[in-house]
Amino acid sequence: MASDQVTLLDLWASPFGMRVRLALAEKGVKYEYSEQDLVNKGALLLQMNPVHKKIPVLVHNGKPVCESLIIVQYIDEVWKDKAPFLPSDPYQRAQSRFWADFVDKKIYDFGRKIWTEKGEDQEAAKKGFIDSLKLLEGELGDKPYFGGETIGYVDIALVPFYTWFYAYETIGNFSIEAECPKLIGYCMRCLKKETVSKSLEDPKKVYDFVVMLRKKFGIE
Amino acid sequence: MAEVKLYGFWPSPFSHRIIWALKLKGVEYEYIEEDLSNKSESLLKYNPVYKKTPVLVHGDKPIAESLVILEYIEETWPENPLLPKDPYERAMARFWIQYGVDTTAALGAFYHGRGEELEKAAKELLESLKILEEQGLGDKKFFGGESMNLVDISYGALGYLLAAVEEVKGVKVLEPSTLPRLHAWAKNLEELPVVKENMPAYDKLLAFVTGSMNRLAKN
Numbered sequence: 206m207a208s209d210q211v212t213l214l215d216l217w218a219s220p221f222g223m224r225v226r227l228a229l230a231e232k233g234v235k236y237e238y239s240e241q242d243l244v245n246k247g248a249l250l251l252q253m254n255p256v257h258k259k260i261p262v263l264v265h266n267g268k269p270v271c272e273s274l275i276i277v278q279y280i281d282e283v284w285k286d287k288a289p290f291l292p293s294d295p296y297q298r299a300q301s302r303f304w305a306d307f308v309d310k311k312i313y314d315f316g317r318k319i320w321t322e323k324g325e326d327q328e329a330a331k332k333g334f335i336d337s338l339k340l341l342e343g344e345l346g347d348k349p350y351f352g353g354e355t356i357g358y359v360d361i362a363l364v365p366f367y368t369w370f371y372a373y374e375t376i377g378n379f380s381i382e383a384e385c386p387k388l389i390g391y392c393m394r395c396l397k398k399e400t401v402s403k404s405l406e407d408p409k410k411v412y413d414f415v416v417m418l419r420k421k422f423g424i425e
Numbered sequence: 426m427a428e429v430k431l432y433g434f435w436p437s438p439f440s441h442r443i444i445w446a447l448k449l450k451g452v453e454y455e456y457i458e459e460d461l462s463n464k465s466e467s468l469l470k471y472n473p474v475y476k477k478t479p480v481l482v483h484g485d486k487p488i489a490e491s492l493v494i495l496e497y498i499e500e501t502w503p504e505n506p507l508l509p510k511d512p513y514e515r516a517m518a519r520f521w522i523q524y525g526v527d528t529t530a531a532l533g534a535f536y537h538g539r540g541e542e543l544e545k546a547a548k549e550l551l552e553s554l555k556i557l558e559e560q561g562l563g564d565k566k567f568f569g570g571e572s573m574n575l576v577d578i579s580y581g582a583l584g585y586l587l588a589a590v591e592e593v594k595g596v597k598v599l600e601p602s603t604l605p606r607l608h609a610w611a612k613n614l615e616e617l618p619v620v621k622e623n624m625p626a627y628d629k630l631l632a633f634v635t636g637s638m639n640r641l642a643k644n
Contacts, residue, residue, distance in 0.1 A: 256556055270520075296486050303489060306492075
């Protein structure tokens, strides 16, 4: 597919953006990365995602695809000859979709509350976050990855959030590893893969970014 | 052919989605009504994570979350396809299905709102639906074109359920004057036999919505 033109509109710290970078890396797709300013949104972003005006957006031969998990499924379907993300059995596919959706519903929302809330609300978010990670640990079981022997859809949905764990822990004053050592072990295993390590950002840099956001939103 | 069971809740559009998809695919299934105030052992066993309906059980294998169930049905019974074949068109269909999650949240705010909050929620719901009408539906009869697909199925609540909530709240949002094409779409959807024959009677639904809103008010 030498004539493919692929551009990713993204924000470096976004775990949703990292999902797409990881998916493209797993498929070996060459693309142009375009860092977006979400404060002063550019014309291209507004044109490519007029409904939500958010990143990530994948632009493939001029046509935009929005919403990170939809983009990941699209990448899987277009570049289908390599590294399939979803299993071939419909029931296993349904389980993968369920758990990726779980990551969206639980990990992102609770994680966000850890760095934006205080007091009781923050404590509730920490508990919800850890409970959710424990459910994911149960689902992982003895497998090296959620996808089995290789990285799959749920791994792509989840592992980018690892880059925000240091920020959650520091701001929330708790240790994720102490509660969920198996999940942290899993994240470390993923990071040994080149596709993962080159698609994920440095947690310390993400923490600085979150500190900046908290100042900006007046959360102290 | 392994047995198919659906654990559902009669007023819930999330359950209706699954019924319509199974019917469109010609799949025989056993429907089990759940009392959500007294959840069955089976429901708790089959959906331990969320403990909600709908849950589809195929053979003895459970699938939860209505949108996940819809994709499973589409893949397991490929006759009468309910999603486009082309990956880009599929991504667009999934985008509009996902947009419905935001619409459901706006519908929830409308349902719970009172006074000024109700006005604000009605306005936001209207704006959300305008985008759906202009950019999602466009000039098409259904989101699926000439016939309904998973996108139409996912927006079913905009017909009968929204009408019941509007009546109880005394505020109209989806009208021919405000959302002409979407209003027409809802009417067309409800005329389709699979929808008409598989949705709750309006009076019964209205009583349910009224009752549940009164219970909320007491709390």
